[in-house]
Amino acid sequence: MKFSIQVNEGPYQHQASDSAYQFTKAALEKGHECFRVFFYHDGVLNGTRLTTPPQDDRNIVKNWTDLAEEYDLDLVVCVAAAQRRGIVDDGEAERNGKDATNIAPRFRISGLGQLVEAAIQSDRLVVFGD
């Protein structure tokens, strides 16, 4: 089955991103396909490489990056939600005159059309959040 995943909550505060990660990983290990993971609302905060959790805790951002590396996942952060919450890549820094970037490896910033496309192209859109 072809899944797309939507993550609506930030890391650590809420279990949504952990659950989405576990679900995605399990689905991929079972041979399913993941068309895209889309981060929306506070979910965009999963896409900052500046996250520094304690060493004895899981690193949620790195988990996503590593999973994307292994399975060539498409991790997309919503641009409008990212701008509100300060998630910045080179393009956004240039366009909005910011002096830094913080996007994590394997994440990219793009528009809501990517979520709609994912819903059209996938057999199931699975949403994680409240």
Place this chain on the structure above:
Amino acid sequence: MSDTKNFMFLNRRAPYGTIYAWESLEVVLIAAAFEQNVSLMFVDDGVYELTKGQDTTGIGMKNFSPTYRTLGDYEVRHMYVDKASLEARGLTADDLVQVEWEDWETEESVDNIVEVVDSDRVAELLEESDVVFSF
């Protein structure tokens, strides 16, 4: 596979207090631009999103409620409101905004696409949807 799906946006939260309602509306506008069959469902505190006369001056937030009244222009064809959720909050259809819809090509028009439905119909409508976006 057909590229046109029945999209249902399930709105469950009050318009202010969290950003879910506002960012849900942003997805609705994009989905309509992708020429999908877009419907909205309002349940629980989500019914407050459609109430008339919202005034946000006291909380310093943008009042985005007028946007709902334009959804007919974005080819949103159905906006359903759960009757039980309305009643539980002491609201009736008269407390809600009206949303006009018109097909520019056929000139077919509907005065108000906001429709109050009972719980069985809510379940049916969700079942009939290809994709449910839950906010």
